[in-house]
């Protein structure tokens with residue numbers, strides 16, 4: 464999977480810009496605020512149909528403009544593939560593969576395996592459980608087509624059940640039959656999602672620990688636990704048990720929408736007890752494990768985006784990443800950095816071809 468070319472129209476701070484990439488290493492360099500991260504985000508858009516950094520789709524259109532277009536030319540399995548993501552104000556986003564628009568974006572996810580490592584990953588530690596669930600969901604859905612639709616179906620039923628709980632409260636009424644229809648549906652989708660998250664984490668956690676110990680040279684032990692109500696019991700029973708609470712709260716208080724990951728260092732939460740360096744190592748290990756996992760599942764090394772990475776990492780961690788990309792089997796790498804010389808010095812050590820783009 465190689466991204467050969469990228470052209471941007473009205474994407475964030477880019478009015479019109481085109482790039483021809485090296486098949487191995489590409490570096491965006493330039494001053495703060497010049498658009499290095501935006502260029503990486505445009506590539507992320509081609510894989511996921513959305514921004515990694517800004518969830519408000521319209522805010523990715525250049526200020527004062529009416530639309531954006533991100534156009535990427537790839538080679539996959541020796542075939543040319545053209546992916547175009549575009550958004551016009553007042554219209555729905557469109558993702559096209561070779562000129563044909565996807566009816567469901569979920570069908571595109573996984574077509575371009577990609578992993579991003581960015582300072583913004585700190586949200587995985589500092590923010591709420593939804594960020595960690597999204598991480599898990601995005602990794603699983605890259606290799607499991609059905610997973611995203613199960614998730615969408617679950618969320619739809621969940622919204623309906625919550626609306627019904629509100630309706631009951633407002634109208635001071637209750638109907639057990641309608642609730643139990645929703646309970647059955649939530650149970651079906653929720654149980655599937657739980658099993659897939661569990662299976663994924665069973666494979667992922669050992670890879671993650673291996674990555675962490677390589678980065679930290681076995682200095683400390685880390686752990687990652689999957690927290691879910693469904694470890695205790697099946698979702699149907701949990702929903703039945705919690706009905707009085709749910710009626711009082713007017714929303715569904717148990718289910719896979721409450722799942723979380725516990726990030727631990729020596730049995731303590733890393734958010735509270737990890738040093739900044741340990742937290743960074745933890746995040747890099749998570750992302751490198753994601754890289755390994757996707758490569759294992761898809762058979763191809765994902766495209767790797769390293770945002771501002773050399774600014775944030777000590778030599779050990781840089782060396783760890785370098786050793787990974789120096790491997791014959793590494794895919795294509797995109798780096799952003801403020802210092803052209805530093806970037807060039809680092810990429811020179813990797814015995815692969817590279818291109819540097821001064822923005």
Ligand SMILES: Nc1ncnc2c1ncn2[C@@H]1O[C@H](COP(=O)(O)OP(=O)(O)OP(=O)(O)O)[C@@H](O)[C@H]1O
Pocket residue numbers: 474475476477493494495496497498499500501502522523524525526771799801
């Ligand atoms: N919708 C938009 N329209 C115009 N400009 C935008 C839009 N969204 C973001 N920008 C601009 O993009 C710039 C930030 O770009 P980016 O984050 O890619 O910078 P960077 O080169 O990675 O900088 P740093 O080195 O500080 O990380 C800012 O100047 C911001 O105002």
